[in-house]
Amino acid sequence: MRKTGQEEVRVLLGNVAIARGIVEAGCHVVTSYPGTPSSEIVPAVVEFKNELGLDTYIEWSANEKVAFDNALAASLTGKRAAVAMKQVGLNVASDSLMSSAYTGVIGGLVIISCDDPGPHSSQTEQDSRFFAMFAKVPAYDPSTPQEAKEMVKEAFELSETFEIPVLLRPTIRVSHAKQSVRLSPLKVLDRPANFEKNPERWAATPKYRLVLHKRLNETLQKIRERFENDTKWNYETGKSRGASLGIITCSVSFVSLMDILEELNLKSAINVLKIGTPYPLPQKRIADFIKRQKRVLIIEETDSVIESQIIDKSKVLGRLTGHIPLEGELDPDGIHNILADVLRELGITNLEKITDSKLDKLVEKLKLQVRKPTLCAGCPERAAFFAIKKALPKAIYASDIGCYTLGLNLKAVDTVLDMGAGITLASGFYQAYHQDKKDIAIVATMGDSTFYHSGTASLLNAVYNNARFILVILDNEITAMTGMQPTPGIGITADGSEGRKIPIKELIKGCGVKWIKTIDPYDIKKLVKLLKEARTYTQRKDGGIAVIIARHPCIIRYPEVCEDNPVKVEITDDCDGCNYCIDYFECPALYINEEKNLVEIDRMFCVDCGVCIDACPKGAIIPIEKQNKARL
């Protein structure tokens, strides 16, 4: 933190800067469902709320659509509202998004959808700007945390002026960038909730929707005009007449490009137009820029949103002409190489490309193993997967989104589609085999948070349609993967205040499941037995879906669980280096000592959970106390 005169500067993560923008805009209501790279926004709003004594209403919602609707309702009462999610979360919320573009908003409504080119932590690389286009809502596309903060504030203004939801699309390199950010004072907006009834608009019938659509198109035209004149987010750097190339760019690609041009001394040879408002695109500005250049290269992430909107593409090079990769992240070295290729193709200059150096070749020779993400040492989900694999080795394993996707490493995950698909794919598999009169074991795994997100509709559908499979709820009492957000199951809300607890078991019962058992997965032997019983139940004439709630707290969120009750283990001489525990249990605290060809324990990572005792088929992993006793 640094204060110079009036101004305070703090190093903020992009998502924290966005939270700050939300707070500075005087926003009243913030809702979200966590998902990388958006998860840090809500906790940061909570922190600002506490620091500044605000009375912002903040909620971790059950899923993104729920979050969207709650924020929208606040806006209909005249308050300002923000809703944050990751890009695939917008798929879940899209039903509401599309419709609300027509009906519009009253208080400012800003949707923050964080994209994940790479992808680093997502199932797709989809570009949320396309969603803005699809739904016909304006979009802002920030390049840095500071800019993201300012854009949030303007997005609220725009949203209120034109009564339309507005999207902010930070990519992961903005959300997870860090920057010294200048803070501004907060706006205080006194907006008592006041929903003015207008069923024609808020409950519009299809006939009136046509009118609304027309109005929406007119609004977009006005917004486009505003963006044409905007110089804050859309601007040119350098106006060299003799420039041989023009580049239109946005988001983090813009700042990467600027550093590269600076470094290569190319600033006078290349004109750059930065676009911060990709939809509706300021067409005149673009056309005017293109007119003044010999050729124009479009560098944008992740898809061709600006490029495909350009009307006259005769001078344009980009993704559609094969000059930019169709997938993956555009990192600075990648941009350098794109630039080198284009400059050579146009005969402008010969820029050396960045290629694998001698060092890369030397490192390649080391054949370093890719370090796969793994479940943490002591993770209860590892214990559960190990038991599942042991009890039902031939089953089809339909899994879901969360830490437990990493059950892949234990070969106990066959499918991961999207939130909630663990159950729906399991029931779909059942029906497909059942149709052929085949009885196969199917085990669905789903985390508690995912179950609250989208488990109930899938489960009651499966029960209703007589599907049979085993569902293991991996209940670690938290949303772990995205940074430990509370779930409805523990009954704590986003700002730490008490909420009403909704026990997962009652929900499952409510979905019509008759066979529900709760167990601590740390007890692998018992869980294996229970899984076999569950399988029998699914085969019984009067049987059905069997649900096992494997409940044990996440070891990272609740380290005290092992700390207070440590089971220190040791590996005895009985270890013959068979590697079974490494290959099938894969606790990151277990490793092979290559010289001795025996397994050892890395105390740096071991959390003394003692689960591996049951994982070693040779009985070579034993609790230390026991061994001491044996010696006595």
Added chain:
Amino acid sequence: MNVQIILAGIGGQGILFSSKVFSELGLKMGLDVMGSETHGMSQRGGSVIAHLKLGKFQSPLIRKGAADILYSFEENETYRTLHFLKSGGICFVNLESADQFNKSIMKFLKEKEITFRAYDATGAASKIGSIRSANIALIGYSAGTGLVPFKYEDLRSVLELVSRKKNLKINLKVLNAGFQEGKLLKT
């Protein structure tokens, strides 16, 4: 002054904490801070890397061959991230001894005039009773060597600012231990 720093290691080694230390340090030194971090899936035991740029920069990412300093908290992650270092850069590795490091890569580093320092930060930190503070030991060590533009006093006050209350005492102790070791090497 412009300094570009890469912090490399694996999930659980405190890379994000170290990144926080250097960002606050940057502010303290009156520099602008820009950088990038790994969050999410890759934090679960995967490779974790943080980029930090102190001074005048626009982009949060460090390019190949541009970093001034690499802090690596794990040997293999060093090999994976060395390409970030510029010729003449400095590399601090959490490793018992430089002899353990790959010979041909070491030769390459010499050619590139990259300064290489191995320090058993894990050993030092666990001696003080906190194996998880190895990151701070390595940072303290680097300041001790005098090879980096960071002052011990500044690091101390930054730690006071960013440490959790219950870790502060140990963190300061570990910082000092690393620093003293680094100084030994200097003389």
